Amino acid sequence: xxxxxxxxxxxxxxxxxxxxxxxxxxxxxxxxxxxxxxxxxxxxxxxxxxxxxxxxxxxxxxxxxxxxxxxxxxxxxxxxxxxxxxxxxxxxxxxxxxxxxxxxxxxxxxxxxxxxxxxxxxxxxxxxxxxxxxxxxxxxxxxxxxxxxxxxxxxxxxxxxxxxxxxxxxxxxxxxxxxxxxxxxxxxxxxxxxxxxxxxxxxxxxxxxxxxxxxxxxxxxxxxxxxxxxxxxxxxxxx
Amino acid sequence: xxxxxxxxxxxxxxxxxxxxxxxxxxxxxxxxxxxxxxxxxxxxxxxxxxxxxxxxxxxxxxxxxxxxxxxxxxxxxxxxxxxxxxxxxxxxxxxxxxxxxxxxxxxxxxxxxxxxxxxxxxxxxxxxxxxxxxxxxxxxxxxxxxxxxxxxxxxxxxxxxxxxxxxxxxxxxxxxxxxxxxxxxxxxxxxxxxxxxxxxxxxxxxxxxxxxxxxxxxxxxxxxxxxxxxxxxxxxxxxxxxxxxxxxxxxxxxxxxxxxxxxxxxxxxxxxxxxxxxxxxxxxxxxxxxxxxx
Numbered sequence: 001x002x003x004x005x006x007x008x009x010x011x012x013x014x015x016x017x018x019x020x021x022x023x024x025x026x027x028x029x030x031x032x033x034x035x036x037x038x039x040x041x042x043x044x045x046x047x048x049x050x051x052x053x054x055x056x057x058x059x060x061x062x063x064x065x066x067x068x069x070x071x072x073x074x075x076x077x078x079x080x081x082x083x084x085x086x087x088x089x090x091x092x093x094x095x096x097x098x099x100x101x102x103x104x105x106x107x108x109x110x111x112x113x114x115x116x117x118x119x120x121x122x123x124x125x126x127x128x129x130x131x132x133x134x135x136x137x138x139x140x141x142x143x144x145x146x147x148x149x150x151x152x153x154x155x156x157x158x159x160x161x162x163x164x165x166x167x168x169x170x171x172x173x174x175x176x177x178x179x180x181x182x183x184x185x186x187x188x189x190x191x192x193x194x195x196x197x198x199x200x201x202x203x204x205x206x207x208x209x210x211x212x213x214x215x216x217x218x219x220x221x222x223x224x225x226x227x228x229x230x231x232x233x234x235x236x237x238x239x
Numbered sequence: 240x241x242x243x244x245x246x247x248x249x250x251x252x253x254x255x256x257x258x259x260x261x262x263x264x265x266x267x268x269x270x271x272x273x274x275x276x277x278x279x280x281x282x283x284x285x286x287x288x289x290x291x292x293x294x295x296x297x298x299x300x301x302x303x304x305x306x307x308x309x310x311x312x313x314x315x316x317x318x319x320x321x322x323x324x325x326x327x328x329x330x331x332x333x334x335x336x337x338x339x340x341x342x343x344x345x346x347x348x349x350x351x352x353x354x355x356x357x358x359x360x361x362x363x364x365x366x367x368x369x370x371x372x373x374x375x376x377x378x379x380x381x382x383x384x385x386x387x388x389x390x391x392x393x394x395x396x397x398x399x400x401x402x403x404x405x406x407x408x409x410x411x412x413x414x415x416x417x418x419x420x421x422x423x424x425x426x427x428x429x430x431x432x433x434x435x436x437x438x439x440x441x442x443x444x445x446x447x448x449x450x451x452x453x454x455x456x457x458x459x460x461x462x463x464x465x466x467x468x469x470x471x472x473x474x475x476x477x478x479x480x481x482x483x484x485x486x487x488x489x490x491x492x493x494x495x496x497x498x499x500x501x502x503x504x505x506x507x508x509x510x511x512x513x514x515x516x517x518x519x520x521x522x523x524x525x526x527x528x529x530x531x532x533x
Binding site: 077083151 | 410417421422527
């Protein structure tokens with residue numbers, strides 16, 4: 001269980017706004033690690049910095065022994081590091097099937113292997129199978145979230161970055177999504193999960209980091225943090 | 240019979256507009272910019288055909304292929320040099336740059352080949368006009384070739400975009416550039432490909448346009464360029480079938496108003512129709528309403 005992803009003292013600016021200040025954390029192979037925090041804490045910015053959509057001002061990000069912080073986004077995914085972006089961002093004009101096909105865009109290992117993964121995704125997310133020929137824009141929010149996750153799985157990732165998968169979903173659907181995340185992790189995919197729903201995130205994660213206004217405020221085992229008084233007050237709504 | 244002849248010529252002119260409009264609409268859809276230099280790429284392409292075929296006596300098909308190669312290189316180079324550095328810049332900066340490139344191309348053409356109009360030799364050689372209804376209706380070979388070329392190109396393009404990985408990458412970039420990058424799509428390469436296709440089609444459109452309307456000068460591309468832009472907006476900018484429909488309708492409207500209303504007013508009528516369409520349906524005929532979800 002070596003370190004798979006390590007983020008070292010990164011600083012990210014949005015124009016003149018210093019959004020991420022000296023943030024460091026790591027994710028070990030096989031883990032579910034969660035990054036919790038309020039709106040505007042810098043969670044999504046951190047995710048975009050890892051996947052290459054945003055450039056770092058300073059610091060370094062290593063993944064599987066390779067420095068990826070200067071790499072372009074479309075090359076980073078080829079290393080098996082996939083992101084499910086906030087707000088799903090499925091291609092609404094394309095069908096479910098075509099969206100999944102887009103997920104496999106970087107694959108060069110033959111039709112058969114890709115077909116196997118189609119079956120795997122449809123097994124995991126049977127609702128998508130029913131709707132495979134429907135434009136993604138006509139799906140419900142929960143189905144779109146599943147599609148976004150399925151799409152990311154189609155590139156055969158070693159590590160999945162999940163950005164607010166529970167956003168805007170009913171409690172029942174949130175439960176279902178988290179069940180799927182757990183299943184994906186059991187199948188051998190390391191997960192970095194960004195969540196506002198701290199309660200659910202801490203339930204399934206091994207370790208957690210608390211992000212506040214661009215800096216890491218706390219870190220530790222997920223169950224420890226779930227019992228921490230400060231965390232309970234600020235993020236779990238308990239007295 | 241007269242009406243039919245006007246109609247067919249209008250469809251032919253509209254086919255040329257459609258080919259040019261494809262360049263506008265694809266670049267807009269994928270790079271989110273209006274490439275106002277597109278019309279002048281047509282002009283450069285026409286000069287290439289003029290010299291290769293008209294002066295040097297090259298085979299007309301080879302001359303068009305050569306012109307496509309030149310225009311493709313030109314289009315990709317312009318994107319690389321002038322537009323790519325402005326990828327994150329406000330869209331107004333890109334628009335002004337595009338207008339600048341348009342003037343640059345026109346002025347360079349003027350320096351190189353003077354502003355004297357050249358008389359273009361039709362690339363459609365050895366084909367007889369088609370005579371129908373006992374000679375009552377004659378359709379020139381140029382007209383027929385233009386319409387057929389447009390239909391073939393259109394079909395090929397729709398197949399390319401909907402059935403190939405590169406085409407899907409284009410659709411993905413046009414919908415959401417960031418998400419497409421997360422799928423592993425190289426956005427810069429996709430935009431270059433779009434410019435290459437648009438410019439290649441512009442070369443074909445230029446050769447066909449100048450075969451039917453055989454005066455060639457450095458400003459030749461400007462008016463068809465603007466009209467094709469209108470066609471793209473008319474049909475719904477960003478939509479490939481929209482460019483086709485908008486182009487054909489525009490050509491027909493222009494030709495019929497020339498025939499039945501007034502030659503001088505035909506351009507004004509074309510733009511008036513655009514204004515009306517935009518008031519009634521602001522996204523154009525086939526344009527999609529963009530719902531921004533938060």
